[in-house]
Amino acid sequence: MKKFTVSIVIISLLFAFGACAQKGEQQKGPYLAKVGNVTITQADFEREIKSLPEFAQKFFQGPEGKEKFLEELVKKELLYQEALKKGLDKDVEFKKKIEDFRKITLITQLLEKEIETKAKLTEQDAKAYYDKHKDELASVSQIKASHILVKTEGEAKNILARIKKGEDFAAIAKKSSIDPGSAKNGGDLGFFSSGQMVPEFETVALKMKPGEISEPVKTKFGFHIIKVTDKKMGKPVEFEKVKSAILQRIAAEKQKEVFDSYIENLKKNAKVDINKDALAKLPALIENKEVKPQAGEQKAAPKQGTSGKKD
Numbered sequence: 001m002k003k004f005t006v007s008i009v010i011i012s013l014l015f016a017f018g019a020c021a022q023k024g025e026q027q028k029g030p031y032l033a034k035v036g037n038v039t040i041t042q043a044d045f046e047r048e049i050k051s052l053p054e055f056a057q058k059f060f061q062g063p064e065g066k067e068k069f070l071e072e073l074v075k076k077e078l079l080y081q082e083a084l085k086k087g088l089d090k091d092v093e094f095k096k097k098i099e100d101f102r103k104i105t106l107i108t109q110l111l112e113k114e115i116e117t118k119a120k121l122t123e124q125d126a127k128a129y130y131d132k133h134k135d136e137l138a139s140v141s142q143i144k145a146s147h148i149l150v151k152t153e154g155e156a157k158n159i160l161a162r163i164k165k166g167e168d169f170a171a172i173a174k175k176s177s178i179d180p181g182s183a184k185n186g187g188d189l190g191f192f193s194s195g196q197m198v199p200e201f202e203t204v205a206l207k208m209k210p211g212e213i214s215e216p217v218k219t220k221f222g223f224h225i226i227k228v229t230d231k232k233m234g235k236p237v238e239f240e241k242v243k244s245a246i247l248q249r250i251a252a253e254k255q256k257e258v259f260d261s262y263i264e265n266l267k268k269n270a271k272v273d274i275n276k277d278a279l280a281k282l283p284a285l286i287e288n289k290e291v292k293p294q295a296g297e298q299k300a301a302p303k304q305g306t307s308g309k310k311d
Helices: 002-017 042-050 054-060 062-085 093-120 121-133 153-164 169-176 199-207 239-268 276-279
Strands: 031-035 038-041 140-149 186-191 218-221 222-236
Touching: 002 218, 031 042, 038 042, 042 054, 042 062, 042 093, 054 186, 062 140, 093 239, 121 222, 140 169, 140 239, 153 169, 169 276, 186 218, 199 218, 199 222
Parallel strands: none
Antiparallel strands: 031 038, 140 186, 140 222, 218 222
C-alpha cells in the first residue's frame, strides 16, 4: 500500500513539474524505454528528474533508483495514452482547465516583463529609504503612560466617550479608576520598559504616539483606557541589519505602484463595462453568521487595585 501511495505521489509530481520536450530537441543516447509508439530517451529521463523538487529526487539515487524512476516515467506515459484513448482530452472541463492554465501562464509572463523588471531596486534605494526613515527604525526604550482601569467593557466605553467629548483624563482617573496606585496621580504610571507590563497592555502602548488615547484594552486586571504621554527612543537599528527587510518592503510598494499605473493605462485603451445592476442581484457568496459564545463560557473576574504591571 505504501509503495502504491509513493508511486501516485511521484506521478503527480511528474505531471506538476515535468518539463515538456521541446520540438526538435536533440535526443542524447539510446532510448531507455518504449511505450507504444512513444520513445523515452536519456534526454527525457534527465529532463524529467531535474524538474522534480530536491526531496523527490532523493527517492531515485543509485542504480535501483534509476530503474524506479524509469518505471514511473513508463507509468506516466501509460496513463497519458489511456486518457487519450478514452477521449478525455476532448472533455469540456479539460479544455477549460487548459485555457485557464494558458491564461495564468501568459499573465505571469506579462507581469514578469512589465512589472518586475520595471520595479527592480538597488541597495542605494534601500539606503535612501533608511536615511529618510531612520528615526522610525529606532526601537522604543521606555514609554510613559497613564491609564484608567475599570471592571467592565461597558464602563470603559462610557469613559472613553466622555474623554472624547472633552472631559479631563486625569480627573476621571482619580474618580473612576480601580487602580489605587495610579488613580491618585491621575492615572500616571510613569516610565516603564519592555516586559514590565502585561503583554496586552504593552502591545497597544508600543503602537501609540504621545498624546493618543486607546480603545478599551482587556487584560487579566480588567479594561484599560491608555494614554501615552511620552516615549524615549533608543538608537536606530544599523542599516546592514535591516537592509533586506527594507528592500522587501519598498520592492512591494514599488511593484504595486507600477502595477496600478500599468492597469490604469490598460483601462484607458480598453472598453470596460461593469453591469452594476446584475452585480447587485448576485447572491451573497459568504453568509453573515454571528458567532455566539458557547454555553458555560465566562469572562475571567478582574483583579482590583492593579495597574497592568506584571505580578
